[in-house]
Amino acid sequence: MYQTLDIKRQGAVATLWMNRPDVFNAFDEQLIADLHAACTELDADDSVRIVVLAGRGKHFSAGADLNWMKRASGYTEAENRADALRFAGMLRALSGMRKPTIARVQGAALGGGTGLTAACDMAIASEDASFATSEVKFGIIPAVISPYVLRAIGPRHALRYFQSAERIGARRALEMGLVGEVVPLQDLDAAVQKLADTLLTCGPGAQFAAKQLVGAVNARPIDDATTEETARRIAAQRATDEARDGITAFLDKRPPQWMAQA
Numbered sequence: 001m002y003q004t005l006d007i008k009r010q011g012a013v014a015t016l017w018m019n020r021p022d023v024f025n026a027f028d029e030q031l032i033a034d035l036h037a038a039c040t041e042l043d044a045d046d047s048v049r050i051v052v053l054a055g056r057g058k059h060f061s062a063g064a065d066l067n068w069m070k071r072a073s074g075y076t077e078a079e080n081r082a083d084a085l086r087f088a089g090m091l092r093a094l095s096g097m098r099k100p101t102i103a104r105v106q107g108a109a110l111g112g113g114t115g116l117t118a119a120c121d122m123a124i125a126s127e128d129a130s131f132a133t134s135e136v137k138f139g140i141i142p143a144v145i146s147p148y149v150l151r152a153i154g155p156r157h158a159l160r161y162f163q164s165a166e167r168i169g170a171r172r173a174l175e176m177g178l179v180g181e182v183v184p185l186q187d188l189d190a191a192v193q194k195l196a197d198t199l200l201t202c203g204p205g206a207q208f209a210a211k212q213l214v215g216a217v218n219a220r221p222i223d224d225a226t227t228e229e230t231a232r233r234i235a236a237q238r239a240t241d242e243a244r245d246g247i248t249a250f251l252d253k254r255p256p257q258w259m260a261q262a
Contacts (some may be wrong), residue, residue: 001149004031005038006056012049014042015035015104021057025114026065029086030225036090043097050196053120054104055113063111063134064202087112088144093117095097095148098208100199104192105129106185113187117178121211124192126185131168131178133161152178203243203258 005015015193016038018025024046025031037110042048055061072083094116103116103123107130114131117123133149142149142162150158153176161168170182183191199207213233237243242258249256 001036002038004034007038007042009048012047012200013052013193014045014048014050015054016042018053018055018061021055021059023065024059024062024108025055025113026058026068026080027087028068029066029083031065032090036086039093039097043093043099048099049099050102050199052102052104052192052196053094053116055106057107059064059113060103060105060109060129061113061116062108063113069138074090075252077181084144091115091119091144091148099204100207100211102192102195103179104188106188110134111142112145113183114178115142115148118145118148118189122195123179123201124181124183124188125170125179125187126188127170127172127174127182128185129170129179129182131173132165134165137165145149149178152176201259203242203246203256206238207248209237212217227262 003022004018008017008018016035018035018216020026020029020031025038030214033203042051058152061062072080075083093124100122101120103120105117105123105125107126109117109129110132111134114133117125117131133145135142146158146162157176160166168176168178170179174180174182181191181195191229213230217226242256245258248255
């Protein structure tokens with residue numbers, strides 16, 4: 001169905017493989033379109049609880065395809081804006097999924113590859129992984145990926161790396177918050193599976209509500225409006241069938257219904 005992707009399902013976990021290993025999974029118009037469509041498809045599929053984003057071959061994603069960049073250099077400003085909006089729409093579809101997303105990162109994750117990593121809810125990287133917001137090396141800026149990278153690493157780190165385009169090793173990425181875990185390459189799949197298994201023990205509706213909570217509360221002052229907002233959200237969640245089942249299951253010492261369905 002997709003020209004540049006390969007989707008593998010194992011139970012309730014779907015792995016979305018970028019499948020352009022000959023160009024290190026570099027972005028072009030087709031990969032962007034395929035990723036957007038696949039995120040929309042998997043988000044609408046209630047049998048999928050967890051989405052893992054991965055890249056075939058030695059590298060997660062080396063960023064923009066050189067032929068795509070060459071074409072874009074000849075676009076008008078209006079054409080470049082439309083092109084950028086398609087890329088932005090794909091990242092937003094990935095970031096806004098109702099279910100947890102995990103980036104499985106090995107090798108190079110440069111430019112848009114760093115953006116994909118940051119757009120996922122969480123990321124696990126191999127020890128050989130490296131990242132960069134490398135756009136300024138080409139006289140451009142990491143504009144479209146910036147909301148996600150800033151969310152992950154904060155403005156102080158962004159001010160350095162957006163301007164220097166330095167390579168960021170896996171351990172440094174861990175220190176900065178871009179990834180949550182670094183493991184040997186041979187242990188990468190096991191680490192991703194362990195995290196996915198942990199996520200499957202939790203309520204899917206509550207996970208989406210928790211994701212929305214972060215967006216609603218982050219960077220807000222702790223004032224009356226925030227207090228009211230948090231109270232409203234927990235009250236709404238407590239009233240759901242999922243919450244009633246989860247609390248009853250805990251008291252009855254049985255698995256909740258969502259674990260039986262995973």
